[in-house]
Amino acid sequence: MNTLQDQLLNGALGPEFLATIFEITSEAVWIKDIKTGKGAWLASTENRTKYNITDDLPDDFWMHGVHPDDREQAVSGFQNALADKTATTFRHFYRYRGKDAYYYIEDHMKFLRHPDGEAYRVVGSWKDISDQQREKNILEETLSKLEAETERFKLISEISNAAMWDLDMGTHTLSWYSGSKALDEFGLKKVDYSLDDWAASIHEEDRDRVVKYFNDMLLSNATRYIDVYRVRKKDGTYASMLDQATIIRDPSGKAQRALGGWVDITRERQREKVLEEALQFQRGLNEELALREEELTSTEEELRQINEQLSENVRILSEREFILTQSQRLAKIGSWEYDLRSKTMFWSNEMYSIYGVDHSFNVNDLSEIHRLFDEHSGHLVKEAFQNMTRSQNLPFDITAHTITPLGYKKWVRITAYPVQEGDNFGRILGLTYDITYFKEAEERLKASEEKFAKAFRNNPDLMTITREDDMVIIDANEKVFQVLGYTRQEVIGKSAIDFAFFVDSNERQAYYSQYFTESRASIECTWRRKEGRTIQIALSSSRIEIEGKNFIISVIQDISQRKAAEEKFQKAFDLNPDLTLIFRERDMVLVEANSKLEEVSHYKREEVIGHSSNDFNLWLKMEDRQHYFEQLFKEGEAYYEATFIKKDGDTFYGTIASSCFSLGGERHIITIVRDITERKEAEARLISSEANLNATINNNEFFIWSLNRQYQLTSLNQPWKKYMKQTYGVDLEVGQSILDFFQRAYQQDQLEEWMGWYERVLSGETLKVEKRFRDREFQYSLSPIVRNDFISGITVFAEDITERRLAEQKIRQSELNMNAIINNSDMSIWSVDKEFRLMALNNNFVNYMRDWYGLTYEVGQQIIEESRDKVPAEMLEYWTTLFKRALAGEIVLTEGELNNAHLQYSVNPIIEGHSVVGAAIYSRNVTDRVVRERELMEANKKIGELKLMALRSVMNPHFIFNALNSIQFFIAKNDRLNAINYLSTFSKLIRGILTNSVKNKIKLADEIELLQHYVNLELVRFEDKFVCVFEISPDLDLDNIEIPSLLIQPYVENAILHGLYNKRDKGKLCIRVREDEDRVLFEIEDDGIGREAARKLRQQNFPQHKSMGTVLTEERLKLINEEDEASYEVIDLFEDGKATGTQVKIWIRM
Known part of the structure; x- marks a missing residue:
């Protein structure tokens, strides 16, 4: 049956x-x-x-x-x-x-x-x-109620002048919401306002109690918080505030969020009844808001579950339909059926794929099927099939070799089973397996076994195979004699334990512990040879399976010579006087360092060994490190001089030399770092000294010359040579005798005086004298030149001090007058001469330096040297620069900051007789003015940000209301499918808007995603009345560019509603985003009816309506332009004199 x-x-x-x-x-x-x-x-x-x-x-x-x-x-x-x-x-x-x-x-x-x-x-x-439409209606009603309650809250906040706050326990961010007056009055406009700012604003008598009570409420299981305390206003006065909140907790009871509000009850304590009503209303508002949030969450979850159930039903329906075909395709198994009565054959789709034929192949012609195999396999298949059809009713299972029409050779396994239909044998059911992969794997395994045997015999190291259960050595190559002194016959068939190869039992235990834990082991240890001598070996073992049993295959390498070399290397490594490091080349991990590590770098071994060089970088400049590694990896070695940095931030100048070498079969880098700071500093000082000497000799007001013991000139500077030429008409040169000049120019007594000075200096004395020649005052300094403990000559420094003497007299004359003036000024005033000696100073300056640095200045002191080690070095350098600029004749007006004080300097040269004899410094503390200017700039910036937030707060409801109207449109049309899809996209859009509504900036990628959601909503709403194309430049880094949030959408909305909606045929909207020099350019282009036609339609249909979205966005652009240099342009498109659409361009600086 x-x-x-x-x-x-x-x-x-x-x-x-x-x-x-x-x-x-x-x-x-x-x-x-x-x-x-x-x-x-x-x-x-x-x-x-x-x-x-x-x-x-x-x-x-x-x-x-x-x-x-x-x-x-x-x-x-x-x-x-x-x-x-x-x-x-x-x-x-x-x-x-x-x-x-x-x-x-x-x-x-x-x-x-x-x-x-x-x-x-x-x-x-x-x-x-x-039926799914009902779920959508519930969600729409919830969203509408939530929006209405949000608007009620905004209205109440503006009327009552209350302040609402929102505390996020995850980020500890405290956000305030209220009218601008309240926010400004209590200083709540601060960016990143925190709990610490809130605590600091509480009256000091209330602070500890209030903060403790609030923290206790957060840690308890309470859901309500209420307290009264005094809060400091921005003008310094205090107001009594009633603070109450709802604490939202997770299922475990941990506080996640707190929503609360302030009410100023300073002037309302007498009106308890009115206050109680306001508080009751506010509590109800908070509870209702929390309830609405829970309802929204519940509705979203129900909708998600419905969508998941729909998806599951579709998946099951599709899966059942394709499961058999997919299973056969993946397993490469085809099914076939032969009807003995009708002599017809049926093949599954995979059968055609296995044999490489298409569905036009005649499967009912058995001779055609036999020809798909080679001669031997075709005969085997034919015979097996004939035996079954001749009523033998015996199943068969054969392996055959087939050749596809394209020449591909395959191995197949064919099985067949007879099917009884009543008493008769009517059908044959069969399966064909494509076993080509397995046959090829057998061939590869056979070849692999041959290669393994050859590698085992010819391996340059000793290899053994040991049975795991009794540790009997079943095979070993010929290297066993060279490494251990045994012949193969002596070890094969013997237990490895009997030989006692391991010298140290701990090493033996460690080896077997590692092997039986990880199925592999690799250690270096000491073994004993046959004659008793010990050797160092590297032992590496792995578990293999042969015929179902576990064996240990081991490679034993004699590393005695390598160990000896490593020991010698280690000694030389540790004794190297320079820092020596060894890195593993593939990952630049430090594997060894000598004892100089801490001395040179201040790093300890445990801080760097095993770490990458990036974790303890010694290079001060990354470009030096880059050049060094480029040379190293190009040439295999490198030498470089650079500045390095220690762990504590100290720097030193050094040389680094590196070379690549192989260690343990792996590439390593040995690096030697030598500290040459002292040598470099000495070289720098030498170079600087030589340069300074030449500059000093030829670029100052001193007359300098030197003589040997024969009174011949050995050197002279340009000022003295020029002076002698102009005054005495003598052109002096190196090698001339100075006596010839003295005898012509000086009187006898003057000549004798000079010769006496020279003789005293040549005897080792140093002289400093002042003398008047030709109505000029000179100061002479004569010093012996000593070489190898022998006085070889004389050096003379001569300074014309005539003007200085006159200036000193005048300065002393005016000193009393100046002191009277400067001591009655609110500025710090002092003056210095050319040697930076104090010439005058007022009481303000004296008091300031005494109070700040403990210095007591007096006239005549060298101010720089007197202040050294007490006044910050940067301040002394700053003063020195100012003095030099003034002494050079420049009037300097500048400002500087030190010790959080802003100082304004006016430095003027003091001129006497056409020469600058000193510098006068006037300093005023302008800290208060600078602070006020900064506070004004910060306030202006905050005002701009608050304006932007206010505009966004208006734009968001405008945008959401338009979206909700679209949903209502589909509900009214009973368009359930579009309403569900529209609502899903709308939920993504509203989530993005809420996320970015309080931000000034948004990632470019997020802005584009919001635009795509919005356009998709409008496409569904207007039933594909237009197409939209997004063209985003691949050169833009969408995740790292930020722009003002929610800025572009109103222009896209205008293009759709006013340009494309009223177009008779299907329209096109193109949104392009690309880079324009250093700015992002948005282009919104439509092929709609144009602005003029849209304006006429609006006047005709809605004469009193004005589009708030565009007006608000243009206002935002004006504010943003002040900070981000944003601009826009609207272009009317025409063709043959007819309007063909509108293009809007918006530029925003990246």
């Missing part, structure tokens, strides 16, 4: 059976023959009535009942999928007219195609999804 499965396959159960199935599943299925256009319905009686399905089908089949608004989309989607020869399934949604109403239908189609991809039949399955 036929089984139920057989009856189902043969269609013996009849239409009543199929009707019963559809009655149970509540599905409606339609079938259409593509060639004839004829169709049929399979549905329960209830569904036939519900969907008004008749036996007399119209020519346009199911399409005649599709809602007019959905028909074009549904029909075009079906036709596109039908034309796509690769498409097997297609799913879409539309409204269908039933008996009493329109139903939302989910239509899942399956295309049956010929091998060439041409469809010959399509089967569709319907599912009614109308």
Whole structure:
């Protein structure tokens, strides 16, 4: 008797059976023959009535009942999928007219195609999804209520002058919301306002109690908080505040968020009744707000669960349909069936793939099938098949070699089983496995075994194979004698334990512990040879499986010589007087360092050994490090001089020399770092001294010359040579005798005086004398020149001090007058001469230096030397620069900051007789003015930010209301499918808007994503009345560029509502984002009716309406332009004198 499965396959159960199935599943299925256009319905009686399905089908089949608004989309989607020869399934949604109403239908189609991809039949399955609309309505109502409550809160805050606060326990961020007056009055406009700022504003008598009580409430299980305390206003006065809040906790009871508000009760204590009503209302508002948030969360979760259930139902339906085909394809198993009565053969799709033939292959011709195999395999298959068909009824399982028509050779395994139908043997069921991969794997395994055997025998190191359960050595190569002194015959078949190879039992235990834990082991240890001598070896072992048993394969390498060399190297390494480091080249990890590590770098060994060089960088300049490594990896060695930095931040100048070498079979780098700071400093001092000497000799007011013991000139500077030429008409040169000049120019007594000075200096004395020649005062300094403890000559420094003497007299004369003036000034005033000696100073300066630095200045002191080590070095350098500039004749006006004080300096040269004899310094403390200017700048910046926040607070409701109106539009049209899709996209959009509504900046990627969500909503809302193209430049770094948030959307909205909506035919919207020099350029271009036509329509239909979105955005652009240099341009597009759309360009600095 036929089984139920057989009856189902043969269609013996009849239409009543199929009707019963559809009655149970509540599905409606339609079938259409593509060639004839004829169709049929399979549905329960209830569904036939519900969907008004008749036996007399119209020519346009199911399409005649599709809602007019959905028909074009549904029909075009079906036709596109039908034309796509690769498409097997297609799913879409539309409204269908039933008996009493329109139903939302989910239509899942399956295309049956010929091998060439041409469809010959399509089967569709319907599912009614109308009930899901109720869930969407609940969510819409919740969103509407939440929006209304939010607007109520904003209105109450402005009227009551209250301040609301929101504390995020995760980030400890405290946000305030109120009118501008309250925020400013209590100093709540501060950016990043924190709990510490709140505590600091509380009256000191209340602070400890209030802060402790608030923290106790957060740590308890309480959900309400209320307290009264005094708060300091911005003007310094105090106000009594009533503070109450709701604490939101997670399921474990931990506080996550606190929502509360301040009420100023300073002047309302006498009106307790009015205050109580306001507080009761506020508490109810907080509770209702929390309740609305919970309702919104619950509704979103319900919607998510419904979507998940829908997705699961679709997945199960598709999965059951394809599971058999997919399983066969993945396993490379084809099924076949041969009917003995009709002599017909059936192949599954995978059978064609295995044999490399298409579906036009004649599977009913057995001779054609036999020719798919080589001669031997074809005969084997034919014989096995004939034995079964000759009523032997014996299953067979054979392996055959087939060749595809393209020449590919494959191995297949063919199994066949007879099927009894009553008393007769009527069919043969079979499977064909593609086992080519396994056959090739067997060949590779065989070749691998041969290679292993050859590698085992010829390995330059000793290799052994040991049975794991009894540690018997079953094989060893010929190196066993060279390494251990045993022959192969002496070790094979013996237990490795009997040889006692390990000298140290701890090493033996460590080896076996590592092996039996990790199935592998690698150690260096000491072994004993046959004659008793010990050697150092590297032992590496792994577990292998042979015929189901575990064996240990080991490689033993004699490293005695390497160990000895390493020991010698280690001694030399440790004794190196310079810092020596060894890095592993592949990851630059430091593997060894000598004892100079801490002395040179201040790092300890445990801080750097095993760490990458990036973790303890010694290079001060990264470009030096880059050049060094480029040379090292290019040439294999490198030498470099650079400045290095120690752990504590100290720097030193050094040389670094590196070379690559191999250690333990791996590339390493040895590096030697030598501290040459002292040498470099000495070189620098020498170079500086030489330069300074030459500059000093030839670029100062001194006359300098030197003589040898014969009174011949050995050197002279340019000022003295020029003076002698102008005064005495003598052109002096090196090598001339100075006596010749003295005898002509000086009197006898003057000559004798000079000669006496020279003789005293040549005897070792140093002289400093003042003398008047030709109405000029000179100061002479004579010193012996000593070389190798021998006085070889004389050096003379002469300074014309005539002007200085006159200036000193005048300075002393005016000193009393100056002191009287400067001591009555609010400035610090002092003056110095050319040697920076104090010439005058007022009481303000004296008091300032005494109070700050403990210095007591007096006239005549060298101010720089007197202040050294007491006044900061940067201040002395600053003074020195100012003095020099003034002594050079420059008037200097400047400001500087030191010790958090801003000082304004005015430095002027003191001129006497056409010469600068000193510098006068006037200093005033302008800290208060600078602080006020900074506070003013900060206040202006905050005002600009608050203006932007205020504009966004208006734009967000405007934008949300437009989106909610779109949802209401679909609800009114009973368009459930679009409403659900629209609501899903709207939830993503509203989440993005709420996330960025309090931010001044947004990532460019997030702004583009919000625009895409918005455009997708409008596309659904206006039923594809236009197409939208986004063109985003790949050169832009979308995640690292920030722009003002929510800025572009109003212009996109204008393009859609005013440009494209009123266009008769289908429009196009193009949004481009690209880089324009150092700015981001947004281009919003539409091919709509143009601005002038849109304006006329608005005047005609809505004469009193004004678009707030664009007005607010332009106001934001004006404010943003002050900081981010934003600008925009609106261009009307024309073609042949007719308006063809509008283009808006917005530039924002990156």
